[in-house]
Structure formats: C-alpha cells, structure tokens
Amino acid sequence: MIQSSLPMSLRAVLPATCTVEQVEQIERAHAVAAYWHRGQKRKSCDPYIVHPVAVAVILAELGADWLLLCAGLLHDVPEDTDCPESLLRAEFGDDLVDFLGEYHAWDHTSTSSVNERILTLKLADRLHNMRTIDVMPPEMIRLRSRETLEIIVPVAARLGLDEIRLELESLARARYDTSDGHGIGLAFHAISTGAVILPPAARARYLEEWLSDLHSLPDRPTRRRFTVQLLAGMPRLAAVLRWHRLGHRELTDAARARLLLTTWWLLRSNLRVWALFTPLLIWMVLMAGADNPGDALAMLITVPPVIGAGIEWLRPRVESAVSRRR
Amino acid sequence: MVLREFLTDPAQERYGLELSAITSLPSGTIYPILARLEDIGWIESHWEEPDAYADQERPRRRYYKITRDGVESGREAIAKTYTSRRQSIPDWLRRPRSAGGPS
Numbered sequence: 541m542i543q544s545s546l547p548m549s550l551r552a553v554l555p556a557t558c559t560v561e562q563v564e565q566i567e568r569a570h571a572v573a574a575y576w577h578r579g580q581k582r583k584s585c586d587p588y589i590v591h592p593v594a595v596a597v598i599l600a601e602l603g604a605d606w607l608l609l610c611a612g613l614l615h616d617v618p619e620d621t622d623c624p625e626s627l628l629r630a631e632f633g634d635d636l637v638d639f640l641g642e643y644h645a646w647d648h649t650s651t652s653s654v655n656e657r658i659l660t661l662k663l664a665d666r667l668h669n670m671r672t673i674d675v676m677p678p679e680m681i682r683l684r685s686r687e688t689l690e691i692i693v694p695v696a697a698r699l700g701l702d703e704i705r706l707e708l709e710s711l712a713r714a715r716y717d718t719s720d721g722h723g724i725g726l727a728f729h730a731i732s733t734g735a736v737i738l739p740p741a742a743r744a745r746y747l748e749e750w751l752s753d754l755h756s757l758p759d760r761p762t763r764r765r766f767t768v769q770l771l772a773g774m775p776r777l778a779a780v781l782r783w784h785r786l787g788h789r790e791l792t793d794a795a796r797a798r799l800l801l802t803t804w805w806l807l808r809s810n811l812r813v814w815a816l817f818t819p820l821l822i823w824m825v826l827m828a829g830a831d832n833p834g835d836a837l838a839m840l841i842t843v844p845p846v847i848g849a850g851i852e853w854l855r856p857r858v859e860s861a862v863s864r865r866r
Numbered sequence: 867m868v869l870r871e872f873l874t875d876p877a878q879e880r881y882g883l884e885l886s887a888i889t890s891l892p893s894g895t896i897y898p899i900l901a902r903l904e905d906i907g908w909i910e911s912h913w914e915e916p917d918a919y920a921d922q923e924r925p926r927r928r929y930y931k932i933t934r935d936g937v938e939s940g941r942e943a944i945a946k947t948y949t950s951r952r953q954s955i956p957d958w959l960r961r962p963r964s965a966g967g968p969s
Binding site: 706710713714745746748749750751752753755756757766769770771772773774776777779780781 | 881882883892893894895896897898901902905919924925926927928
C-alpha cells in the first residue's frame with residue numbers, strides 16, 4: 541500500500557556517508573509520513589508532506605545524520621495523525637519514537653537540559669514554519685514571531701547555527717517589531733495594512749524590505765513621511781506587480797479598453813469610489829483597533845486623505861487616457 | 867533618474883531607501899519603478915548577505931543591481947529620449963569604448 545520515491549529536493553542533499561540501508565530507512569520514513577499525512581493540507585493548501593520534507597532538507601543541509609532526517613520526516617506523525625505508536629516502534633525502533641515523544645513534550649520553558657538534537661529539529665521545524673507563516677492569521681503570525689525572537693533565536697545562537705539564527709531573526713523581526721518606542725511598530729502596522737492590496741506572493745518580501753528601511757531612517761518624522769509616501773504609492777506598486785501577470789497573457793485591445801472604461805466609471809463618482817473603499821477602511825480600522833486603539837485612530841486620520849489624494853491624482857490621468865482612446 | 871543612477875556605476879548595488887535618498891524620489895515612487903524594472907529584467911535583486919547585517923540590529927536589506935540587458939536597453943532607451951528631445955547625449959550615457967566592453 542505504502543509507496544514512495546524520495547523527493548529530489550531531499551535526495552540531492554542526503555549525507556554522502558549514508559549507507560544503502562540508511563537511505564532505505566529515510567525512504568521508509570518518507571513513505572510512512574506521506575501515507576499518514578495523506579489528505580492533510582497546510583494552511584497554504586500544499587499537501588502536508590511538503591513540510592516534513594522541507595524540515596528534513598534543512599536538517600540535511602545542517603549536516604544531520606540519517607536518524608535525525610528520519611525524525612524530521614516523521615516529526616508530526618505521532619501528534620497529528622492516527623498512526624499507532626506501535627507501528628512506528630516496529631518500523632523505526634524505540635529510540636526514534638521516544639525521541640519524538642521528548643520533542644513534543646518540550647514546552648519551550650527551559651532549553652538548558654534539552655538534548656541538542658531535539659533543539660536542532662525544533663530549529664528546522666520553526667525555520668520552515670516561519671518561511672511559510674504569511675498564510676496564518678495575523679495574531680498567530682505575531683505570536684509565533686515573538687516566540688521565535690524570544691526562545692528559538694537564542695537556541696540557534698547557543699548551537700552556533702548562525703545562518704539559521706540570522707534568517708529566523710530576520711523573518712520574525714519583519715513580522716513582529718519590538719521597537720514601538722521609536723514609532724517603527726506603528727508605521728510598520730500601517731504599511732502592513734496598506735500592503736493587503738499587493739499580491740500575496742510578493743507581500744512578505746516587500747514588507748521585510750520596508751521594515752529594514754524603517755529601521756534605517758533616523759527619526760519619527762522621516763519614518764512618518766516614508767510611510768505616508770509608501771502608502772500613497774501602494775496602489776501603483778500593486779498595479780505593477782499584478783499587471784505583469786496580465787501582461788504575460790497579452791491583454792487584448794478590447795479588454796484593455798473595457799478595463800479603462802470600468803476604471804473611469806468608478807472614478808467619476810465620489811460615491812462609487814467611497815462605496816468601494818469604505819468597507820476596506822472600516823476593516824483596516826477594526827483590525828488596527830483590535831491591537832491598539834491608537835493605531836486605529838491614526839489610521840482613521842491618515843488613510844482617507846491618502847486615498848483621496850490617490851484618487852485625485854488618478855482621475856485626470858484616466859480621463860485623458862479615455863479621451864485619447866475616443 | 868533611477869535608471870541613470872544604475873547606469874552611472876553599473877557594478878554598484880543599491881537598496882530602495884538609498885535610491886530614494888539619491889534621486890530625491892519618494893518611497894511610494896521608487897518601489898513601483900524598481901518592481902517594473904525588475905519585471906522586465908533590467909535590474910535584479912537579492913537579500914543582503916547575513917554577515918553584512920549581523921550586528922546591525924535591523925532586518926536584512928534587499929539590494930538592486932542593473933543587469934547586462936538593463937545596461938544595454940537602458941542606455942538605448944534614455945539615448946532615444948534625449949534624441950527625440952533634440953538634446954545632446956550626456957557623457958555618462960555614452961557606452962565605454964574600451965576593448966572588451968559589454969558584449
């Protein structure tokens with residue numbers, strides 16, 4: 541029933557020292573994980589097995605041995621599937637099953653007495669989860685990012701895994717800013733909210749880039765200016781990032797004319813424009829208010845004028861494009 | 867202006883905020899331009915190396931650099947603009963004449 545071939549991404553990074561039997565064990569671990577996670581999906585809608593494979597790849601790149609790779613592939617099987625423990629014991633032995641038991645029992649409160657192999661698996665697990673965290677609800681992203689900064693990053697430092705530490709720190713800091721005292725948190729919050737109009741695939745990259753920019757700016761007024769200008773340019777960036785997809789499909793002239801006329805129909809009336817933006821604005825304010833009422837107030841004061849200015853900027857341009865076409 | 871900055875020293879890598887300061891263009895203008903140039907393959911971007919930001923207390927930067935195609939096509943595009951305006955092509959836009967220049 542169980543059939544498997546190891547994904548290329550993992551096969552390519554297997555330790556050169558693995559014997560044939562050890563590679564077979566890794567293949568079995570993959571097959572068992574794929575079988576028991578069958579039908580399960582990640583939040584991203586990827587098949588669940590993508591995650592344990594990615595964890596095993598990270599472990600292999602860190603130079604982990606075959607046993608840790610098996611643990612990486614199987615790490616969520618005991619907790620998240622109906623696989624009987626006896627089956628895992630029979631297939632992979634007591635050591636591996638006990639290891640996974642310890643792994644899940646670790647509650648993050650103390651790292652000093654924990655086996656380094658467990659911590660290494662935790663790092664690989666968290667690294668892949670952080671790389672793919674943007675599909676999670678915002679509160680979960682903040683929570684996981686905070687936990688990553690406070691607990692997981694120091695673990696990586698303790699194990700001397702600098703590359704992982706830096707990547708985890710960067711991913712987490714981009715999603716959970718700790719320097720609200722300098723107004724970076726508020727600015728980043730406003731930018732994150734405005735960035736909802738960007739294509740999801742590009743959003744995380746730009747947010748990380750802008751958070752770095754916010755950190756590089758010297759004071760609160762320059763950060764405020766940067767944020768307002770960025771928010772004003774957000775629709776344009778969204779158009780560029782989304783347009784290129786349309787561009788590949790070669791928009792027909794008729795489709796382009798239709799798009800232009802629809803945009804013009806929308807922009808001509810203030811009522812239509814605000815009917816479109818008000819629900820979005822209410823949603824943004826509610827989201828911000830859930831965290832901090834001050835954020836909501838700041839958003840209520842700053843966002844409508846920015847949208848208004850954007851519309852005023854766009855209106856004559858679309859009008860002249862329409863009249864040229866006529 | 868952004869393209870001019872890249873063409874002045876094609877080997878130089880720049881990050882978004884830096885380009886915004888050099889060109890005096892607002893952040894909301896710079897990023898759509900960079901996205902467009904990257905989309906058509908005239909510039910490429912990559913994350914800062916971990917060593918460079920390790921002790922900086924900030925997330926990594928994204929660096930942009932002009933591609934070979936960007937140098938060629940960018941020079942042509944700007945030269946065309948100058949020609950159409952009947953202006954003489956400035957020195958920084960002229961292709962290096964030395965042997966082994968960009969192929």
